[in-house]
Every structure is written in structure tokens, then in C-alpha cells.
Amino acid sequence: MKKMGSETEVKLPIIDFSVVELESNVAEWESVKSQVHKALVEYGCFEAVFDEVPLHIRKAIFFEVDELFNLPLETKKLAVSSKPFRGYVGPIQLYESIGIDDADVYEKVESLINILWPQGKSSFSKNLQFFTEKVSRLDRMIRKMCLESLGVEKYLDEHMNSTYYLARLIKYTAPQTNEPKVAIAEHTDKNIFTILCQNQIDGLEIQTKNGEWIKYKPSSSNSFVVVTGDTFYAWTNGRVHTPIHQVMMTGNETRLTVGLFTVPKPGFIIKAPNELVTEEHPLLFKPFVQSEFMKFLRSSQNTKNALKVYCGV
């Protein structure tokens, strides 16, 4: 595809996970694994096609997320939390969100949903828990592929057991203008991996290593965006990229995102495996606790290269 002039427009790699019994099909597993590794090294990001969340569940979730954000602000504020980005956050210009820890556990989802709908909303809790369960399987496949590619699969159990799943529902209010407005400013994610699913409305932009912005457009209704976070970058001692991204909005349609964030458990020490620290790849970060890093972030002004400032070697 050509843009103005002769420059070729960059696109995110698209990787198909809708392979029957991917986990037991060795040839397919190896093929997808090498695509994942390449994409994470090059972009820190890719589009995953994954068909385990049926379209009617996706639609139901977005319908209910929309209903949720249409509740009165006083109701939404009942779900506030002292933990950063948990419970209700906003409105901050166009942005509002609700974060739910351990969203793969039905009771955890239900207890938050019941704050907002005291009469209960079990279909929403069920759909969201189902979504988390399926998408977390995608997360685990990606992490397994990545550790295998880096030759550090002996740490797989420890790595998997060190994290939990945070679901974040996000609403971006339409700016009602054709001039692009920043809905989430440039940032890198601070966790391990983020897997995002959007309604029909685009807006996510991912920066390449060369500084070009890729405007993400899903290629199918089974598409998700996978983004590497700073903590995985640190754990792999810089073997994968962690991309700067932002959300830009135009027009008069509301954008909704459901994101699944893989987050290290509080207190867990992030330390790159010895195998990934070599003469060619000297240690980038001192061991750190991600939850402490998040506290540091809240109290510091300068968030660019925050991890480097916090614990860079």
C-alpha cells in the first residue's frame, strides 16, 4: 500500500493463532512462535487473530461496557480504588476506565459489577470472566513461545506463576471534531503484556523503532492487539521491544476498549535470567518490584524512560 510519495506504509505484523490444537501441533507451534519472536523484537507489538471469543460475546461485552459507562458519575465513583488504575478512573478529558484485578475469577468480577448494579448483572460478569479466561490463554501461549525462543523455558513456571490478570474497560468519548485529539498520550505499558480488543472505532497508534506511527486497523473481527510492557522488556534484558503508543480520536463515535493486562504479583522481584545477561547484552536493569515501580511512577513527574530512571544499571 502506498502513502503520499513513494514511502511504503508500515503495518503491524498479523499472526494467526486460530490454528486447531496449536499447542499440540509441533510444526504450527514452531511457525507461530518464530513469527511472535520476530514481531516482538521488531515492533514489540502485533495483531493476533484468535477465534476463541465468539463474535456474539464480543458484541455483548461492548454493549454492556457502553451501558456501564452510561451510568451516572456518582454510581461509577462508587467503584473507586486506592490502587492506581483499579476501579473507576476519570473522566480525564476523553478518557474513563474501570480496572478489575483477577478478572479471570468470576467472584472478583461479580463483586465489582455488583457495586455498579446492586441488583446484579450476571450476564456481564459471566461474559467478562469468559473473555478473560480465553484471552489469558492467548497471553500464556505468547509468553511460552517467547521464553522458548529466548532459550529460557526453564523459567516458564516461575514466570507464569508470578503474574495475575487485570481487565481494564476503557471509554473514549467522541471529541466531536475532525481534528485529531489525544485520548491517551504517548506511553509504554508498564506491565508484562497487554492484549487489547476494540469496538468498531479505530484510534490506537503504535510507534515503530524508526519513529513512524502505525495507525492500527484490525484485519478481522477476531483481532486483538498484543503489546509488550516495560516489565517484560526488563525481564528479557531488552531482547524484545516495548513500543510507545497513543490513542488519537476524531469524529463523533465513542471508542471502547477491553484490555487484558498481565501484571506481576505485588512483591515479586523482576530479575532477568542469567542466561540473558551476556557480554553482548549487559544487564539493563537492577532487580525491581513492579508494584514499587508503579508507586514511584505516581510520585514522579518525568515518566519518559521511567524504568531506566528507577532502576537502570
Ligand SMILES: O=C(O)CCC(=O)C(=O)O
Ligand atoms: O485503547 C487502546 O487501544 C489502548 C489502550 C492503552 O494503550 C492502555 O490502556 O494502556
Ligand SMILES: [Fe+2]
Ligand atoms: Fe497502553
